[in-house]
Amino acid sequence: MIFNTPIFYLFFVLFVLFYGVLLLRQRPRVYLIVVASLIFYGTWNYRFIPLLVFSGVADYFIAQAIGRAASQRGRKGWVTLSVAINLGILGLFKYADFVLLSVADFLQLFGVTADLPTLGWVLPVGISFYTFQSLSYTIDVYRGEMEPRKGLVEFVAALSFFPQLVAGPILRAKQILPQMHELPVPTWKDVKHGLLLVTAGILKKTVADLLAIPAARAFDSVEPISLMETWTGVLAFAGQIYGDFAGYTDMAIGLALMLGFKIPPNFRVPYFAVSPVDFWRRWHISLSTWLRDYLYISLGGNRNNRRFRNVMITMLLGGLWHGAAWTFVAWGAFHGMLITASHALGRVKAFAMFHQPASRWVTVVKWAATFYLVMLGWVLFRATSLSSGLSMLADMHGLGGALPGPIATAPTILLLTVAIIALLHWMDYGVIRGADKLESKPWLFWLLILLGQTLCLMVGEPSNEFIYFQF
Amino acid sequence: MSSSTSSSRAIFARVLLVITLGMAACYGIVRIFADLNDASAETILGRVMEARAALPRILAEERDLVMFFGSSMTRAGFSARLFDRQLEQSGIEVKSFNFGVGGLNPYFQDFFSRRIHEAFDERDRRLKLALIEFVPFQLTSARWRGAQPAVDSFLAMLASPREMFAMVPEDPTRGLQILNIHYLRNDVSAEITTWYFGQGLETPPPTSDLPEEDEDRQQRLQEIGDQLNEKFEEEYPDYVPSNFNYDWQGAGTIPDERSPETLELFTEFYELQRTPRRLENDKLQRTACCDIVELHFEEILVESFIRIVLEFQKFSDHVEVVLLPRNTEWIQYPPEAVARMQAVLDRIRRETGVEIRDYQDVGFGPEHFSDTTHLSRYGGDVPFTAFLAEEYEPVLAGLVAAGD
Structure with missing residues (x-):
C-alpha cells in the first residue's frame, strides 16, 4: 500500500x-x-x-x-x-x-x-x-x-x-x-502543517518518478550514450532518490502529524551541504544519527585515535544497510573516505580557510565540491554492478573512450532535471522556513494544497514503488 | 462525554472533512482538465469504442458472420466487402467485418475480445468464422514496455465493471487504482497523461543515414493526399465519416467503385512514398518500439494471445490464426527469431488446437506494401483479400453447409 x-x-x-x-x-x-x-x-x-x-x-x-x-x-x-x-x-x-x-x-x-x-x-x-x-x-x-x-x-x-x-x-x-x-490530539495547526508536508511529499515523489526516466536511460541503457546524457542521468538519479525518499518521509511525518504524532524530520535540504559531514547531517538523519549513536559511539567514537577506523566501519555498514550488494559497500566506503579525508584535511594548514567561517565564494566552492562528490557516490549506489559503476564514472570524466553525440532533446532534459532538483530544494526550504507564514494566509495555503494535490493526481507514475522500500 | 473527548472528535471530524472534500475538489479539477483536453475512451480508443458500439447492429445482420480480428495491418490489408463479394460469386453468403485496430497489443485485445463475446452471447449469436491475426512484433517485450503508460487507462476502458471489481480481492492496490481511473478519472490515468505531455522528450528512434528527400517529392505527396481526399468525397457522397463504420467497411478498397484517375493517383502516391529512406526509417522505428526483427517475445502477451483464441472459440463455429504477408525486402528474420516465433506458434497451436495459416511468404513483394508492414490500398489489400477469399472458400462452404 x-x-x-x-x-x-x-x-x-x-x-x-x-x-x-x-x-x-x-x-x-x-x-x-x-x-x-x-x-x-x-x-x-x-x-x-x-x-x-x-x-x-x-x-x-x-x-x-x-x-x-x-x-x-x-x-x-x-x-x-x-x-x-x-x-x-x-x-x-x-x-x-x-x-x-x-x-x-x-x-x-x-x-x-x-x-x-x-x-x-x-x-x-x-x-x-x-x-x-x-x-x-x-x-x-x-x-x-x-x-x-x-x-x-x-x-x-x-x-x-x-x-x-x-x-x-x-x-x-x-x-x-x-x-x-x-x-496525542492534533491541533488545527498540526493538521494544516501535516497536510502541507503530505502535499510536498507527494509532489516530491511525483517529480522523482519523472526523473527516473533519464536516470534509467543512463544507468540501464545497453547502448552507449553521450556525455551530456550520462551527466543528466546521474543528476536525475540524485534528484530521483532525494525526491523519492524525502517525499516518502515527508508524507510519513505529515500523516502522523495529522493524527497528532510528532516525528522528527529526516532531511534538511541535503544538496545544500557544504561538506561530506554536513551532507550526512542533512540526509536520512534518522539513519545517520542511529549509526552514530549505536555503532560509531559503540566502536569508541573519536577516542583512542580510532576515529578514522570507526568512521570507515560505520560508513561501510551504513552502505551495506541499504542493500546486499558490493555497490552499496563501495558507496559506503566512498562516503567513509570522504568523511575521513575531510577530517584529515582539516588538520592541514593549506585547507584552514575551508574550516573557518567562510566568505560566500568559499562556501560556493565547498558546496560545489560536496555536490560533485555526492553525485559520484550516487553512481556507485545506483549502478547495476560495481564494474558498470566504475565504467560510468570513467565515462563521466571522458576516460571511458569515445561516446556518441547527444540526442536532440538532451539539453532540454538536462535543463529540466536541474530545474526539478532546484524545485525540490526550494520546496523543502519553503516548508522548513516558510510554513508558518504560508499557513497564516489561508487562501494561499489552501490554494497551494489543492493545486499541489491536483497536479500529483494529474501526472506522474502513482504505481511506482518507493526506492527505499527495498532496503 | 468530556470536553477534551469532544474536542478531539471535532478535530478528527475536521480532518475527515478536509481530506474528503479536498480530494473531491482535486478530482473535479482533474476531470475538467481531461474534458478540456478532450481526453476520454472515445478519443483515445475511438475505433475500439465505435466497434463496440456497432456490435448490436452487426449482430442484427441475418447473414452468417465472419470477423477478421487484428491490428492495423488487418485494418489496412483486408477489405470486408470485397471478401463478401468474391464469396458471393461462389454462392456463399456471409457478412464479414474488419476488426483491425491499430495501437493495441494482445493484452488489450484480450479484453476487447471478451466484450465482443459478451455481445454475441447477449444476442445468442455465433460467428461462422473468426480469423485472428498473429502479428509477431506485437507480442514482443519491447512492445510491452512501450505500452506501459497506457496499461491502466486501456484496462479501465476495456475491462467490464465485473472484471474491474474482481481485481480488488486479487490485488487491492491495483484493483482500486483501475476502479478509480474508470469511475473518477474518465478512464484517463496519470501515467497516460504524463506520457502524452512528455512525448516530446522521449528518446527519438534512430533515423536513416540515407539522403533526405527532395522537397518536390514531399510537396507532390501532399498534393496527392489532398486530391485523394477530394476524390473520396466525390466518389462516396453518402459516406458517413467514422472510425468504425461497418456499413462502409471496405469503402475505398474496391477498385471498380473508383475512377481510373483515382487509381492512378494511388499508384503514384505509393511509388513516391516507398523511398528507401522512408522505409528504412519505418523499419528503424519498429525495431526500436517493437523489436520487429529479433522478436523477443513477452510471456504476458503470448498468454493474452492464447486467451484471445480461446475466447473466440467460445462463440465461433471455426477459428483460425492468420499471419499476414510480410514485406520480405525489409523485414528479414534471423534464424533465432524464426525459432522463437515457431516456438510461440507451436505453443498457441498446442494450447488451443487452432489451425494457424502463415501467409508471411506467399508472394507479396515490396510493391504490395505502403511501408515495411502494411499492405497498400488497392496494390496490397485487394490481392490479399482475393487470396484470402480463395483460401477460405472451401472452409466457409463447409461451415455454411454444416449450418444448413
Whole structure:
C-alpha cells in the first residue's frame, strides 16, 4: 500500500474515522493502530507479519529482562540476545544469499567452483527500518538512557505505526513510546502543517518518478550514450532518490502529524551541504544519527585515535544497510573516505580557510565540491554492478573512450532535471522556513494544497514503488 | 462525554472533512482538465469504442458472420466487402467485418475480445468464422514496455465493471487504482497523461543515414493526399465519416467503385512514398518500439494471445490464426527469431488446437506494401483479400453447409 494510491487514501479515511471519531478511549485506539498497521504491512506480504510482531515482542520482553537483571553481565547478555535476534533476522533475510554468492565468487578466484545453495527468500519490506528501530529500544534500556516501559501492545503499536513502518524515519523508542502511551490530539495547526508536508511529499515523489526516466536511460541503457546524457542521468538519479525518499518521509511525518504524532524530520535540504559531514547531517538523519549513536559511539567514537577506523566501519555498514550488494559497500566506503579525508584535511594548514567561517565564494566552492562528490557516490549506489559503476564514472570524466553525440532533446532534459532538483530544494526550504507564514494566509495555503494535490493526481507514475522500500 | 473527548472528535471530524472534500475538489479539477483536453475512451480508443458500439447492429445482420480480428495491418490489408463479394460469386453468403485496430497489443485485445463475446452471447449469436491475426512484433517485450503508460487507462476502458471489481480481492492496490481511473478519472490515468505531455522528450528512434528527400517529392505527396481526399468525397457522397463504420467497411478498397484517375493517383502516391529512406526509417522505428526483427517475445502477451483464441472459440463455429504477408525486402528474420516465433506458434497451436495459416511468404513483394508492414490500398489489400477469399472458400462452404 503506497501513500499516493487510492487504496491508501481509502485506508486513511477509514482509519481517521475509527481512530478519531468512533473510538474515544485510549486502549481501543492503540489496538486500532496495531490492527491497521498490520493490515497496511500485510498488503505487501502478509506472511511477514509474524516476523514484525516477533521482532517487537522479543525486544519488549528483552528490555523488561534488562531492566530486571541484577548484574551488568546479565544486562549485557540480554542486549546481546536482542542484537543477535534483530541482526539475525536481517542477516538471514537480507544478507545470507549475498554472503554465499560472494564466497562462491571469491573461491572462483582460486579456481574453486563452489556451488553453494542460496535461500532465494523474498526480502520483507521495511525490515531494515523496523529491526533498527526495535534494536534502539533495547540498547537504550541497556545503556540506562530509558526505563523499560510497560505495555506490550503500545510497544508493538509504536514499532508498527503505519506512517513510518516501511521506510522510516527510524524512530527512537523515547520519541514514539511516550506518544503511544498518551495518544496525542492534533491541533488545527498540526493538521494544516501535516497536510502541507503530505502535499510536498507527494509532489516530491511525483517529480522523482519523472526523473527516473533519464536516470534509467543512463544507468540501464545497453547502448552507449553521450556525455551530456550520462551527466543528466546521474543528476536525475540524485534528484530521483532525494525526491523519492524525502517525499516518502515527508508524507510519513505529515500523516502522523495529522493524527497528532510528532516525528522528527529526516532531511534538511541535503544538496545544500557544504561538506561530506554536513551532507550526512542533512540526509536520512534518522539513519545517520542511529549509526552514530549505536555503532560509531559503540566502536569508541573519536577516542583512542580510532576515529578514522570507526568512521570507515560505520560508513561501510551504513552502505551495506541499504542493500546486499558490493555497490552499496563501495558507496559506503566512498562516503567513509570522504568523511575521513575531510577530517584529515582539516588538520592541514593549506585547507584552514575551508574550516573557518567562510566568505560566500568559499562556501560556493565547498558546496560545489560536496555536490560533485555526492553525485559520484550516487553512481556507485545506483549502478547495476560495481564494474558498470566504475565504467560510468570513467565515462563521466571522458576516460571511458569515445561516446556518441547527444540526442536532440538532451539539453532540454538536462535543463529540466536541474530545474526539478532546484524545485525540490526550494520546496523543502519553503516548508522548513516558510510554513508558518504560508499557513497564516489561508487562501494561499489552501490554494497551494489543492493545486499541489491536483497536479500529483494529474501526472506522474502513482504505481511506482518507493526506492527505499527495498532496503 | 468530556470536553477534551469532544474536542478531539471535532478535530478528527475536521480532518475527515478536509481530506474528503479536498480530494473531491482535486478530482473535479482533474476531470475538467481531461474534458478540456478532450481526453476520454472515445478519443483515445475511438475505433475500439465505435466497434463496440456497432456490435448490436452487426449482430442484427441475418447473414452468417465472419470477423477478421487484428491490428492495423488487418485494418489496412483486408477489405470486408470485397471478401463478401468474391464469396458471393461462389454462392456463399456471409457478412464479414474488419476488426483491425491499430495501437493495441494482445493484452488489450484480450479484453476487447471478451466484450465482443459478451455481445454475441447477449444476442445468442455465433460467428461462422473468426480469423485472428498473429502479428509477431506485437507480442514482443519491447512492445510491452512501450505500452506501459497506457496499461491502466486501456484496462479501465476495456475491462467490464465485473472484471474491474474482481481485481480488488486479487490485488487491492491495483484493483482500486483501475476502479478509480474508470469511475473518477474518465478512464484517463496519470501515467497516460504524463506520457502524452512528455512525448516530446522521449528518446527519438534512430533515423536513416540515407539522403533526405527532395522537397518536390514531399510537396507532390501532399498534393496527392489532398486530391485523394477530394476524390473520396466525390466518389462516396453518402459516406458517413467514422472510425468504425461497418456499413462502409471496405469503402475505398474496391477498385471498380473508383475512377481510373483515382487509381492512378494511388499508384503514384505509393511509388513516391516507398523511398528507401522512408522505409528504412519505418523499419528503424519498429525495431526500436517493437523489436520487429529479433522478436523477443513477452510471456504476458503470448498468454493474452492464447486467451484471445480461446475466447473466440467460445462463440465461433471455426477459428483460425492468420499471419499476414510480410514485406520480405525489409523485414528479414534471423534464424533465432524464426525459432522463437515457431516456438510461440507451436505453443498457441498446442494450447488451443487452432489451425494457424502463415501467409508471411506467399508472394507479396515490396510493391504490395505502403511501408515495411502494411499492405497498400488497392496494390496490397485487394490481392490479399482475393487470396484470402480463395483460401477460405472451401472452409466457409463447409461451415455454411454444416449450418444448413
